[in-house]
Amino acid sequence: MICALGSAVCYGTASVLQAVAARAAEPGTGSGVDPALLLRALRQWRYAAGLALDGLGFVLQIVALRALPIYAVGAALAASLAVTAVVAARVLHVRLSSTEWAAVAVVCGGLAMLGLASGAEGHRTGSAALRWSLLAVALAIPLAGAAAGRLPDRARALTLGLGSGFGFGVVEVAVRLIDPAAPxxxxxxxxxxxxxxxxxxxxxxxxxxxxxxxxxxxAGLVLGETIGPALVGVAWLGDRTRGGLEWLAITGFAVAVAGALTLARFGEPPAPAGEGGEGGEGGEAWRVDARE
Structure with a gap:
């Protein structure tokens, strides 16, 4: 669980750095999937630093997934939004409302419940059908992203978020389906x-x-990377809770994800100076000079 929380800290801090860098990159083609955008973002030192933190977070995530049920790790990763909120408050001087501070506390409480209720990871290795199905989902994700570029703004944002969440969810499940002896x-x-x-x-x-x-x-990202993988872990990989604590695990999972969704605005990239923002209270503080 320490590794899972460490991974959330890495991912949450990286999000602040990457949001600034991604917004500073030149606009792309308008497609939902724009590989050139990633290359342009890499020219920003903040994005490179964020990727380094993502790499460390991924290593910690793998360690956690080899010892904990997927539902516990997924909820801990959703808590990266709470980390992003706190880092934004400290580094970018974003003002968190009392509701948002309460949401941070709710996320921590949900994770504490999960930590108490979680059993060991399941020991099922997964069927060949599950492995091929996972690959099919991975192949469908970029196609869905490309199609999202032609959708209206709100539907496009939801599709991109869900697609990204499904992609990270695929990673969570795949780690459990890879033999450590022949990775x-x-x-x-x-x-x-x-x-x-x-x-x-x-x-x-x-x-x-x-x-x-x-x-x-x-919000779509949080839902995509938590609910689906958690169900796969329980249904096909044998993830269980400690005896008699199923109710506590379900409650903790729901509470942690709900708290993360309340903090969804902290996935918002900082708006360029002079533009109006919709980030709510503290939106002005996100308007930083991305060239710094």
Whole structure:
């Protein structure tokens, strides 16, 4: 659980850095999936630093997934929004409302309940059908992102967010389907699902961060990376809770995700100076000079 929370700290801090860098990058083609946008964002030192934190967070996430049920790790990763809110408050001087501070506390409480209720990870290795299905989902994610570029703003944001969340969810499940004794086995569809799902998730998330309001997208991200993988872990991989504490695990999971959704506006990229923002209280503080 310490590794899962450490991963959330890394991801949450990286989000603040990447939001500034992605907004400073030149606009792309308008497609839901824009690989060139990722290359342009990499020219910003903040984005590179954010990627380094993402790499460390991913290592911690893998360690956590090898010891905890997917539902516990997924909820901890959703808590990265609480980290983003706190980091934004400290670094970018964003003012959190009393409701948002309460949401941070709610997320922490939900994670505490999950920590008490979580059992060990399930020991099922997953069927071949599950591995191939995971690869099919990973292949569908960039196609959905490309289609999102032609949707109206709100539907586009939700589709990009859900697609990114599904991509990160694919990574969570794939880690459990890869044999630690042969992690680079090219015959294992889960390995390709991990690579494709993770890459597509980053592309969609970067596009969402760069293209205006992504509060809806961030909510979709949280839902996509938590609920689906949690159900797969329980139904097909044998994830369970400690005896008699199923109710506490379900409550903790729901509370943590609900608190994260309340903080969804902190997926919002900082608006350029002189533009109106819709980030609510503290929106002015997000208007930083991305060239600094």
């Amino acid at each position: 680079l086995d090219p015959a294992n569809p889960a390995l390709w699902a991990l690579l494709l799902g993770g890459g597509a998730a980053f592309l969609l998330l970067t596009s969402a961060l760069q293209r205006g309001s992504v509060t809806t997208a961030t």
